[in-house]
Amino acid sequence: MEQDCGSVTPERGGRILTQTAPSSLEDQAGIPNTGQRKTATSPTLPGISVKRALPFLKWAGGKGQLLDQLSPHFPKAFNRYFEPFLGSASVYFFLRNNRPQFAATLIDANADLINCFEMVKEDLDGLLPLLRNYQRRHAENFYYKTREQKPASLGRLERAARFIYLNKTCYNGLYRVNKSGAFNVPIGSYPKPKIFDEDNLRAVSEALQGTTLLCAHFSKVLAYAHKGDLVYFDPPYFTETNGFTSYAVSASGRTDFTAGDHKMLERNVADLIERGCKVVVSNSDTQFIRRLYKQSKVHVVAARRYINCNGSGRGRVEELVITG
Numbered sequence: 001m002e003q004d005c006g007s008v009t010p011e012r013g014g015r016i017l018t019q020t021a022p023s024s025l026e027d028q029a030g031i032p033n034t035g036q037r038k039t040a041t042s043p044t045l046p047g048i049s050v051k052r053a054l055p056f057l058k059w060a061g062g063k064g065q066l067l068d069q070l071s072p073h074f075p076k077a078f079n080r081y082f083e084p085f086l087g088s089a090s091v092y093f094f095l096r097n098n099r100p101q102f103a104a105t106l107i108d109a110n111a112d113l114i115n116c117f118e119m120v121k122e123d124l125d126g127l128l129p130l131l132r133n134y135q136r137r138h139a140e141n142f143y144y145k146t147r148e149q150k151p152a153s154l155g156r157l158e159r160a161a162r163f164i165y166l167n168k169t170c171y172n173g174l175y176r177v178n179k180s181g182a183f184n185v186p187i188g189s190y191p192k193p194k195i196f197d198e199d200n201l202r203a204v205s206e207a208l209q210g211t212t213l214l215c216a217h218f219s220k221v222l223a224y225a226h227k228g229d230l231v232y233f234d235p236p237y238f239t240e241t242n243g244f245t246s247y248a249v250s251a252s253g254r255t256d257f258t259a260g261d262h263k264m265l266e267r268n269v270a271d272l273i274e275r276g277c278k279v280v281v282s283n284s285d286t287q288f289i290r291r292l293y294k295q296s297k298v299h300v301v302a303a304r305r306y307i308n309c310n311g312s313g314r315g316r317v318e319e320l321v322i323t324g
């Protein structure tokens with residue numbers, strides 16, 4: 001099935017790639033403030049030991065390091081869960097590991113990313129042999145040959161395997177495309193990169209069952225979220241300088257997430273709060289973002305940012321969590 005949603009716009013929205021009927025859920029226990037531990041099973045539910053799914057991709061702006069600080073800002077109870085800037089899904093997996101029963105809709109504008117999640121969810125047994133092959137063949141020449149391939153010329157499974165391979169072997173797990181949408185990140189310097197962890201991928205596949213995955217613009221959430229639902233937004237950060245903001249390319253060649261996009265997001269947030277949704281937003285601590293959300297509750301959390309465009313953004317920086 002053709003998957004490209006690079007031309008997703010707020011007007012057009014995106015196509016639904018898979019869908020399951022959302023169900024409401026009974027009152028949930030709060031999220032234990034335990035963070036995401038690298039253990040294979042979770043003792044968080046009395047009497048049940050379930051495998052914990054952890055992010056299987058490296059993702060710029062990934063919230064894996066921030067879960068302990070974020071979790072107190074999530075409501076104790078909610079109906080369905082929506083995450084319109086999915087990335088590596090670290091927050092979804094964290095919630096899923098701690099609250100196994102809720103319907104979730106996971107959205108991202110990056111068509112290759114969503115295809116990858118779909119293949120892990122729907123055909124992991126088909127994907128694993130391809131990943132083993134990538135693991136065996138990894139070398140500098142092989143990396144650049146793989147990078148040259150056009151995703152549109154590949155089948156969905158092959159496209160997903162290539163995406164995971166490039167993500168795990170490229171410089172810093174960065175996702176960057178040129179104006180024609182071609183992935184252009186150089187190889188990273190990892191002597192023996194681990195492309196995948198089969199046990200974790202099985203846990204991830206399990207955690208994705210029953211979810212709705214959408215390749216769409218973030219505003220698509222307005223068509224679905226109702227009173228009592230939780231929406232978590234983690235957009236590309238606003239930076240006052242030329243920070244890292246590019247994740248997905250549109251058909252028009254646009255790769256940035258502008259101040260205008262942040263303003264539109266704030267209006268979407270206000271609309272969702274107005275209709276009774278619970279909303280949590282992450283962003284960088286800048287004057288612009290503070291002004292934009294001056295009507296909302298703004299909390300400061302410390303974060304470690306791993307990637308920006310010139311590497312100078314490493315180290316401890318403050319982030320904002322906005323709730324409503």
Ligand SMILES: C[S@@+](CC[C@H](N)C(=O)[O-])C[C@H]1O[C@@H](n2cnc3c(N)ncnc32)[C@H](O)[C@@H]1O
Pocket residue numbers: 059060061062063064084085086087088089090091107108109110216217218219234235236237247248257
């Ligand atoms: C900061 S990352 C999210 C990181 C994620 N929370 C995690 O823990 O890995 C932002 C994501 O937003 C997606 N994105 C960028 N522009 C978008 C848009 N207009 N609509 C929906 N998703 C978008 C990017 O593809 C990227 O995956």
